[in-house]
Amino acid sequence: xxxxxxxxxxxxxxxxxxxxxxxxxxxxxxxxxxxxxxxxxxxxxxxxxxxxxxxxxxxxxxxxxxxxxxxxxxxxxxxxxxxxxxxxxxxxxxxxxxxxxxxxxxxxxxxxxxxxxxxxxxxx
Amino acid sequence: xxxxxxxxxxxxxxxxxxxxxxxxxxxxxxxxxxxxxxxxxxxxxxxxxxxxxxxxxxxxxxxxxxxxxxxxxxxxxxxxxxxxxxxxxxxxxxxxxxxxxxxxxxxxxxxxxxxxxxxxxxxx
DNA sequence: GTTATACTTAGTCTATTAGCTAACTGTCAA
DNA sequence: TTGACAGTTAGCTAATAGACTAAGTATAAC
Numbered sequence: 001x002x003x004x005x006x007x008x009x010x011x012x013x014x015x016x017x018x019x020x021x022x023x024x025x026x027x028x029x030x031x032x033x034x035x036x037x038x039x040x041x042x043x044x045x046x047x048x049x050x051x052x053x054x055x056x057x058x059x060x061x062x063x064x065x066x067x068x069x070x071x072x073x074x075x076x077x078x079x080x081x082x083x084x085x086x087x088x089x090x091x092x093x094x095x096x097x098x099x100x101x102x103x104x105x106x107x108x109x110x111x112x113x114x115x116x117x118x119x120x121x122x123x124x
Numbered sequence: 125x126x127x128x129x130x131x132x133x134x135x136x137x138x139x140x141x142x143x144x145x146x147x148x149x150x151x152x153x154x155x156x157x158x159x160x161x162x163x164x165x166x167x168x169x170x171x172x173x174x175x176x177x178x179x180x181x182x183x184x185x186x187x188x189x190x191x192x193x194x195x196x197x198x199x200x201x202x203x204x205x206x207x208x209x210x211x212x213x214x215x216x217x218x219x220x221x222x223x224x225x226x227x228x229x230x231x232x233x234x235x236x237x238x239x240x241x242x243x244x245x246x247x248x
Numbered sequence: 249g250t251t252a253t254a255c256t257t258a259g260t261c262t263a264t265t266a267g268c269t270a271a272c273t274g275t276c277a278a
Numbered sequence: 279t280t281g282a283c284a285g286t287t288a289g290c291t292a293a294t295a296g297a298c299t300a301a302g303t304a305t306a307a308c
Contacts, residue, residue: 001216001217003210004141008132014125017129040266042284042285044268067284079202087125092125093125139296164297164298165297165298166254168296168297168298
């Protein structure tokens, strides 16, 4: 039951659900892109993602200085499908999808520079 | 997303999950039986059940002074099946099932009398 | 009616959790 | 090898949530 509870708790947060919803669309997101999406500090985003990873909802992949997240392939199909259905057509998440398009149009390098206060992303 | 979050939060508690697991076996439980199962005060059990009802996980039926709870018939089938699979064969819940057998062997009247401190349940 | 009683609501306390800043770790580039 | 930097961890604060007791509501028995 602990595993189940851990998964439910990991999903019981608006920001974490937003990330999961984004990963249904994006397949893979860099940590700095998640910071941008949620508009929280890197530390906060890192904690959220740590919870999702430990619960087995998402998995991470490290590439140099960057960490990429995607939905965990071993996630139960029934849970996966329920979530997908629930998060589809949520008006509130529409704004996230638009924002996400802008975010992924920047390379992570540019995005990270932007987060340091430098204006550099060509599409903005 | 609020409804989804509400359901996830309602399920993100050990005691509430125990009740849901019990309702997979029992089909219907009286409030006093839930008090007995969780070993909490009536007020605490009532608050837990209120959350589950409001989230659409369980539904309640009032019969005189008693309130009976069952899994909400409109609960999403995918969520239902995931939960059922997750809660099946959980060693920790085996003790609950044994306890539950004893609990339902008492009529609610007897159980409530017992909760007032009188020893009366014939099977105990 | 009046009283007992099954459950709910209100108020309080404590524990958990989301957010922040600051310090730390590991990787890349000069 | 030194500095810059992406991400994590630690420590703090404020808000949320679970537990209790006590008071309130509604139903049944006398």
